[in-house]
Amino acid sequence: MKIGIIVGTRPEIIKMAPVIRECQKRNIPFFIIHSNQHYSKEMDSIFFEELHLPAPHYNLGVGSGLHGNQTGNFLIKMEPILLEEKPDVVLVQGDTNTVLAGALAASKLNIKVGHIEAGLRSYDRSMPEETNRIMTDHISEYLFAVGPNQEKILKGEGIANNKIHTVGNTVSDSLFQHLEISAQKSKILTHLNLTAGEYFLVTAHRASNVDVSSNLMELLHLLDEMHKNYTGTIVWPIHPRTQSKLKEFNIELPDYLQLIAPVGYLDFIQLQKHAKLILTDSGGIQEEACLLGIPSLTLRENTERPEAVEVGASELVGRDAVKAVKAAKQWLSRDDYSWENPFGDGHVAKYILDVIVKDLTKKDMEQ
Structure with a gap:
């Protein structure tokens, strides 16, 4: 057995x-292909180092570009x-152009x-992520759904029941493991002179929010209003895409925003864990904030993760x-809040590999 x-x-x-x-734990042979869709050290290689993962066996070096060009190059x-390599299974996660290209190439x-x-x-x-999700689901043999909402959607789209496995999200594994x-290793709060529970944390990178000048200005107006009503620090680890759009549109950011470069995963967990x-x-x-017990405002009109909204x-x-x-105002007026994960x-x-190993072993025995 070999997994890509x-x-x-x-x-x-x-x-x-x-x-x-x-x-690694099960001694299952595997190889990692990294498309380099995120291609700066701050956005990718630092995570392999921090999480003590083996370096990718293949780096494609494609980087950014128009959707068709990028997906085609992948x-x-x-x-x-x-x-x-001739793997038995290729695993992809999420909804990027990398995911769609990987699924198409394998299929x-x-x-x-x-x-x-x-x-x-x-x-x-x-x-664009919605197209990637739908197409990837319909050419997959194993569909690992987060919960009953996703299972129902997949069945409603005519995907066979025996292909759908409701397992949860590996974000829970990663967060709980790290x-x-x-908490032991990160000194990010001290480094940024932040007090736990007294700052807001912002991230924004979606095309709908940052690629159109008027939309980006609307987003900044929202932050202005938040600052007027809540005078605490607003920390913004700024995504390279957002940074380039601010420069392109010649937009200057106000001083109250504490802009920082993208940070590693361990630092970012602590930034989330201690945000107000x-x-x-x-x-x-949205998922990580929910798991950490920190309320979040989703800067979108819709979400493919309704669970975070449903549990409050x-x-x-x-x-x-x-x-x-x-x-x-409603969040901050409450003394405490909790919700089901x-x-x-x-x-x-473990559940994902249990499914794959059991299925491939069964097929081997049948041959």
Whole structure:
């Protein structure tokens, strides 16, 4: 048995880390292909080092670009690797162009595809990620759904029941495995002169928020209003994409925003864990905030992670400053809050490999 693991971005590395470790624990042969969709040290290689993961066996070096160009380049570079390695299964995680290209390359070579985080839907086809999710699900042999919402969606789209496995999300494994280590090792709060529980944390990188000048200005107006109502520090680890758009649109940011470069995973866990409130357009951070018990405002009109909203951990505010201030007021007026964790028990990678090993062993015995 051999497993191909394909990653391309920071969240994929973090969420695949438990799967890589589980392969190592079981002595299952595997190889890692990194598309380098995130191609700066701060956005990818630091995570392999911090999480003590083996370096990728293959770096494709594709970087950014238009969707068709980027996806096509991934396909061109992945195909010969898969032909040479001949894995039994290729695992992809999430909804990026890397994920779609990896699934397509494997599927066309009759290699089984396992999609981790299958069944997520925002029902917003203007998001390129939505197309990637749908297409990847429909060419996968193993669909690893987070929970009952995703299982229902997949069945509703006509995918066979025996392909769907509801396992939770590997984000729970990664977070629980690294929470204590990050508390011991990270000095980020001291380094940034932050007091636990007295700052807001912001992340924003989605095309819908930062690629259009007027939308980015709306987002900054929302932050202005938050600052007027809540005078604490607002920390913003700024994504390279957002940074380049601010420069392109010649937008100067106000002094109250504490801009920092992207940080490593251990530091970012601590930034989330000790924030008063998180404002984000990232799906993964909605999950992590929920698991850490920190309320979040989702800077989008929709989400493919409705569980965080359903359990009361997050609220959709889009770029609406009035909504955001109102939601923050409700959160901050409460002395305490808690919710049920809908994202997994920290053993999701084990369940995923149990499914694959059992299925491949059964097929071997039948042949």
